[in-house]
Amino acid sequence: GDSVTQMEGPVTLSEEAFLTINCTYTATGYPSLFWYVQYPGEGLQLLLKATKADDKGSNKGFEATYRKETTSFHLEKGSVQVSDSAVYFCAVVDNDMRFGAGTRLTVKP
Amino acid sequence: DAGVTQSPTHLIKTRGQHVTLRCSPISGHKSVSWYQQVLGQGPQFIFQYYEKEERGRGNFPDRFSARQFPNYSSELNVNALLLGDSALYLCASSLVGEGNTIYFGEGSWLTVV
Numbered sequence: 001g002d003s004v005t006q007m008e009g010p011v012t013l014s015e016e017a018f019l020t021i022n023c024t025y026t027a028t029g030y031p032s033l034f035w036y037v038q039y040p041g042e043g044l045q046l047l048l049k050a051t052k053a054d055d056k057g058s059n060k061g062f063e064a065t066y067r068k069e070t071t072s073f074h075l076e077k078g079s080v081q082v083s084d085s086a087v088y089f090c091a092v093v094d095n096d097m098r099f100g101a102g103t104r105l106t107v108k109p
Numbered sequence: 110d111a112g113v114t115q116s117p118t119h120l121i122k123t124r125g126q127h128v129t130l131r132c133s134p135i136s137g138h139k140s141v142s143w144y145q146q147v148l149g150q151g152p153q154f155i156f157q158y159y160e161k162e163e164r165g166r167g168n169f170p171d172r173f174s175a176r177q178f179p180n181y182s183s184e185l186n187v188n189a190l191l192l193g194d195s196a197l198y199l200c201a202s203s204l205v206g207e208g209n210t211i212y213f214g215e216g217s218w219l220t221v222v
Contacts, residue, residue, distance in 0.1 A: 004151075034210070043199055043215040044152070089151050096165045097142070097201075097211060099151035 002027045006090050006100030013080055013107050021075040021103045023064075023090035031094040033057075033066050033073040038087045038102070047075075047088070080107045111136070113214035115200050121220045122190050130185045130217045134202030140164075141183040142211060143175055144199040152199055158183055159205070190221045 007022040025033065032051045036044040048057030053068035062077045073090060085107045090100040114133045122128050134141050140159040144152035157165035158177035172188045181202075187194055197218050201211040 032210075036213075043197075044213040046210065046212065049210060093211075096154045096157060096167070097144075098154065099144075101151045102149075 002031065002092050002094045002096075002098045004090050004092050004098050004100035006103050008101075008103070009087075010104040010106060013105070015082055015107055015109050016079045017107075019075070019077040019080045019084075019105070021088055021090075021105070023073045023075065023100060025071050025073065025090070025092045027071075027092055027094045029094045031092045033064070034091040034093065034097075035062070035064055035073070035075050036089045036091060036099075038089065040086075044089065080105070082107045082109055113200055113202050113212055115198075115214040115217050117217055118215065119218045119220075121222060123222060124190055124192060126190050126221075127186065127188050128190060128219060130187075130198050130200075130219070132183045132185070132200030132202075132214060134181050134183070134200075135204075135212055138202035138204050138212075139181050140203045140205060140211075141177055141181065142201045142203070143183070143185045144201065144213075145169070146197040146199055146216070148196070155185070187219075192221050195219060195221045 034049045035047040037047045048059040050057040050066035056065045064075045087102045142157040143155040146152040154167040156175040161177045175185045177183045197216040199216045201213045203211040
């Protein structure tokens, strides 16, 4: 079945540093790919998505490109802020939605 | 517009008891799905309902059941609670045709003691 492998955390960065969180997936069909963010004590919020190969999802300075050849959907941000501290989940939807284990990001001032 | 709403937000149950969690989808969304998120892990798919019919089921025991009502709201029921059922239970709704995007509620925190 479908599965998602995410870069293990936790990740700690200084403010304005560059962020990459790796995500690779396995799927039998042509899935849609998502990044969700979870702030402490809250549910999951959609951050960005891509529905076909070579699509780039972007939101709030975050970007991820659907790479079918490498089955990847890495999350990047050029300059992180303290407010970006959260847990980030990569997810793949084919028949149902499968999530990665999550990567905790802490940004220090 | 209201997002996905869930109730209760927090609850504590004793082993062996039964629990019912409720979810109202975003207006116009006909698909509802349920996820279990154990502390420190990603959400695990439990059920999906569309137009009041079960369309998918994850790898959970028969103690877990769900249903969807004519107004598209949904209930998740768990019988014979175990300590390991302690988790955040997330409901999500989606609009068919929107690239499979699902929107989550804030979740129901269940603690089994």
